Every structure is written in C-alpha cells, then in structure tokens.
Amino acid sequence: MKKLSRFLSFLSAFFGLLTLIRSPKGRAGGVIWLPKLWAGAWAPFLAIAGGLGALIGFIRGDREAAVSGLFGAFAGIKHTVRVTKRQDAFELAFGKDWGQRIDPDLWKRLSRPYQLIQPSKPFGLYQRDINIGDAAPLYCDLWLPPSEVKRTRLAIIYLHGGLWQAADKDFLSRPLFSRLVNQGHVVMDLAYSLAPEADMKKMLNDVKHSIIWMKANAARLDIDPERIVLMGGAGGGQLALLAAYSSNIPSFQPKRVDADTSIRGVISIAGITDMDAYFHEYGEANPGQPESSSTITEDMLPYIHDKTWLDKFLTRLRAFPAYRYSNIPGGALLLVNLFGGTLNEVPKKYRLYSPLTYVDSCCPPTLQIFGDNDFVIDASQGRKLHHALQTVNVPSVYIELPDTVHAFDQYIGVSRRIAPAAQTATNDIEQFLAMMV
Incomplete structure (x- = not known):
C-alpha cells in the first residue's frame, strides 16, 4: 500500500509540476513539449491520483506521499479549472444575445x-x-452526418497542421469530426500539397480549388454554398x-477558373498570421x-533518405514526407x-502570404484558439490579428487557453475526450459553427 501511495503521489506531483512550468522558447521548449502536453491532457485524473495517494499517505503516516499527493491534486485541479473557465469572447464578438441566435435544436x-469524460459520438458516413x-x-475525405441527424447545410473544409511540410488528412482528427458531423455539418478533410515539392502559392491554390469544388457540388452534398467555413491548425490555420x-x-484565384471563393467564416487553431514575425x-x-541565401551551405540543402528500411518505410507515409528531406522537426x-x-x-x-495583410471590413467572422504557452507559434500571432479585426469591426472570437502548449487539440496516446483544453476548444468550435449556420 505504501508503494502504491508513493507511486500515485509522486506521479501526480511530477506531471502537476509540468502544468505549472512555462515552456521556454526555441528548441528547449521542444524538450518538455510532449510530457507537458500529456500532463495537461491527463490533469483531472492526475488530480484524482494525487488525492488518493495523499489520503493513503495520511492514513499510513507517510508524510512525503501525503504532501506530494496534495501538491499533485492541487496542480491538476488548478490546470483543469483555468483551462475550462468560460471566457466572454463570444459576447464581445457577437453581442450579449449571441446564444439566442443559435437554433434551439442545434444548441441542444x-x-x-x-x-470528466466526454461521451463518444457515432461516426457519420465516410468517403x-x-x-x-x-x-x-x-x-x-468527406465526412457526412449520420442519417438520423438533422443537417445544418453548413460545410467545413479542414486543413491539417504540420507547418506546411508534414501530416496528412485523417491525422488525429476523427474525434473532432465525429462531433461536428453529429451537429449536422459536412466536413471535407483536404490533403493539400506539401513542401518542399509545393510552395505557398500551390498550397493556397489547392485550398481555393477545394472551395470551388465544394460549391459546385453543394446540391449533391446537401449544403448551402454560402455556408462554407475554413478551419485549420498551425500551417493549416495560416492557409x-x-x-x-x-x-x-x-492573383490568388486558380488559373482558368472563374468562380467565387468567398466563405462564411474561418477557424484558426494556432495559425500563423504574420510571416515577417514568424x-x-x-x-x-x-x-x-x-539571414541570406549566400550563407546556405551544401549540408543544409534537402536530401532524400533512402538507404535503410526505416528510411524506406517513412518515405512512403505522407504523414512524414519531410523526413525524406532531412526536415524534421523543421529544417533550417x-x-x-x-x-x-x-525575409531580408x-x-x-x-x-504577400501573411493573413494580416488582407484584413479589412470585408473579412468573414473569425475564431482563433491559441495556447498561451505555445513554443512553436507564439500567441502574439493571434493577438495581432484579433486586434486588427476588431479595428475594422469584423466579428473576431479570440480564445487563449492558459498553461496550454502547441497541439493541445490533437494527441498521441491520449483521448481528446478527456483533455480539458481539447474539450474547451471543441465546444468553442461548435458554438462558432452554430453561429455560422
């Protein structure tokens, strides 16, 4: 029993401490990124474990276990409460009566x-x-609402993260999609072109083309062509x-195509807004x-890994194409x-490719969600855009989650259904989409 008490208490205290530590900038932040991500995701259960360890420690007179467990419980509860605390961002963007403008049936x-654990939702029809x-x-990929769910006729085009060079459609996104299709929305998960084969213009062209295709197929998909929302994370958020x-x-329209590429709204999760600053x-x-192309040396140039079995395995996966070019985790x-x-x-x-450049009163309503401790993309990127949109009176919902790191909405080895930050982000996304219906 003593060993169990200490295990629960010390585990809770260790990960609880990670929720309180700020990630440093640069490579140092990457060292603690994954443990800190998991610590935040498991915070409610670590608090329970710490409380149980502390209780057993008190009963058995184990002071170290008791104190450690209490600290872990405190840190886990604090993180959960701070991350899930409701903000007034929607009220500021849409007015005090914003919730009354959502269809009551959809609100339910x-x-x-x-x-503590979000109930699972059935997947819709998957193409x-x-x-x-x-x-x-x-x-x-197309995700359609289950047959028993009333359709909103709103469509979402989702652009995955990966800093324009990695990841793929259907990459850790199913938990979110299952919730969105159960709201009655249609979701397109786009495998846009990636670097280094594609440049920014090609990627943007792919996104525009997906909008045109969605509008052209609106009747078949039972959506309103005027109700298309773009959503992306990190590099996908920028796009x-x-x-x-x-x-x-x-100049940004696909060649030989004369079509409307306007959309109803846009959602960015840790999206880059100012490429100069980035x-x-x-x-x-x-x-x-x-700082200058003249300083590029031969060993910095991309090259293809194709010698070992691991090379050949990874190069076949679109989720990690940058590995082929020696570009993971980023590449100089x-x-x-x-x-x-x-930049010089x-x-x-x-x-030209900074969203901030194009801010004016014609911009669509925007939702941005950032973690305030993102070492990959600083939250100041979101704040600048939010301020610029407010200046021109565009509805802008800006959510900044405390004690939260990059990729808080996607997890490896942790269910999105238990992570407080992911649950909060999902709820904000659902509310914003409901306002776009």
Whole structure:
C-alpha cells in the first residue's frame, strides 16, 4: 500500500509540476513539449491520483506521499479549472444575445463545455480518397452526418497542421469530426500539397480549388454554398485565414477558373498570421536558418533518405514526407524554400502570404484558439490579428487557453475526450459553427 501511495503521489506531483512550468522558447521548449502536453491532457485524473495517494499517505503516516499527493491534486485541479473557465469572447464578438441566435435544436446538440469524460459520438458516413483535382490529383475525405441527424447545410473544409511540410488528412482528427458531423455539418478533410515539392502559392491554390469544388457540388452534398467555413491548425490555420481573407483576389484565384471563393467564416487553431514575425520566431527554434541565401551551405540543402528500411518505410507515409528531406522537426530552410528567399531578400513575399495583410471590413467572422504557452507559434500571432479585426469591426472570437502548449487539440496516446483544453476548444468550435449556420 505504501508503494502504491508513493507511486500515485509522486506521479501526480511530477506531471502537476509540468502544468505549472512555462515552456521556454526555441528548441528547449521542444524538450518538455510532449510530457507537458500529456500532463495537461491527463490533469483531472492526475488530480484524482494525487488525492488518493495523499489520503493513503495520511492514513499510513507517510508524510512525503501525503504532501506530494496534495501538491499533485492541487496542480491538476488548478490546470483543469483555468483551462475550462468560460471566457466572454463570444459576447464581445457577437453581442450579449449571441446564444439566442443559435437554433434551439442545434444548441441542444452542442457539447457541454467540460465533462470528466466526454461521451463518444457515432461516426457519420465516410468517403475516402476522393480526387477533386483537375490538372493534378488533389485528394480529400468527406465526412457526412449520420442519417438520423438533422443537417445544418453548413460545410467545413479542414486543413491539417504540420507547418506546411508534414501530416496528412485523417491525422488525429476523427474525434473532432465525429462531433461536428453529429451537429449536422459536412466536413471535407483536404490533403493539400506539401513542401518542399509545393510552395505557398500551390498550397493556397489547392485550398481555393477545394472551395470551388465544394460549391459546385453543394446540391449533391446537401449544403448551402454560402455556408462554407475554413478551419485549420498551425500551417493549416495560416492557409485557412489567408484563403478566407483573400477571396476572389485575381492573383490568388486558380488559373482558368472563374468562380467565387468567398466563405462564411474561418477557424484558426494556432495559425500563423504574420510571416515577417514568424521568420524570426522560426529562427529561434532553428538557429541554422540563414539571414541570406549566400550563407546556405551544401549540408543544409534537402536530401532524400533512402538507404535503410526505416528510411524506406517513412518515405512512403505522407504523414512524414519531410523526413525524406532531412526536415524534421523543421529544417533550417523551410521558410526560405517556401518563399524563395529569406525575409531580408524577399520581404514582399512574406507579406504577400501573411493573413494580416488582407484584413479589412470585408473579412468573414473569425475564431482563433491559441495556447498561451505555445513554443512553436507564439500567441502574439493571434493577438495581432484579433486586434486588427476588431479595428475594422469584423466579428473576431479570440480564445487563449492558459498553461496550454502547441497541439493541445490533437494527441498521441491520449483521448481528446478527456483533455480539458481539447474539450474547451471543441465546444468553442461548435458554438462558432452554430453561429455560422
């Protein structure tokens, strides 16, 4: 019993401490990123474990176990309460009566803000690997509401994260999609082109093309072509914002296509908004990033791994294509290759692909969700965009989750149904989408 008490107490205290520690910037933040991510996700259960360990410690007179358990319980409860505390962001964006504008039947289907364990939802109808490309293949998956769920006729185009060079459609996104289709929405999960084969223009073209395809197939999918929402995380969030704010700009329209690419709303989870600033942020995590192309050495250039069995296995997975080019976890030349030069050399390119550049009163309603301790993409990226949108009176919902790190909405080895930050984000996403119906 003593060993059990100490195990529960010390485990709870260790991970509880991680929820309180701020992640440093740069590579140092990456060292504790995954343990800190798990600590936040498991915080409610670590609090329970700490409380149980402390109780057993008190009964058995084990002071160390008792104190450690109490600390772990305190830290777990504190994190859970802070992350799930409701903010007034929707009221500020849409007015005090915003909730009354949501259809009562749809409101009943929204997830509760927080539960110890969210109930699972049935998956809807799933159509895999649909080619929506014309000149070149462009694949997506479609998720449709279950037959018994009343449709909202709203569609979502989802753009995965991975800093434009990694991950894929159907990558840790099913728990979110299952909840969205049970609201009555249709979800397209797009496998847009990735670096280094594709540059930013090609990626944006893929997103615009998906909007055009969705509108052209609106009747078949039983959606309203005027109710399409873009949603993405990290690099996908930047693409979602950029496509939303640059709708129908001729230079950004797909070639040989005369179609409307405007959308109803946009959701960004830790999306990059200012590429100028991000060039410097990225340099902190990748010190080898050059200030000038003239300083690029041969060993910095991408090269293909194709010798060992592990190389050959990973290169077949689209989820990790950057491995082929020695670019995981980032690569010093990621941004330089994306934009054709450094910030000093092609500053106009960096501004051209910054969502902030296109902020005006015509921008669609926007939801941004950030963790305030994101070492990959600083929350200041979201704050700047939020302020700019408020200045031109565009409805802007900005959520910043305390004590929360990058990728808080997607987990490996942890269920999204128990993570407080993920539950809060899901509820905010569902509410925003309900406002777009």
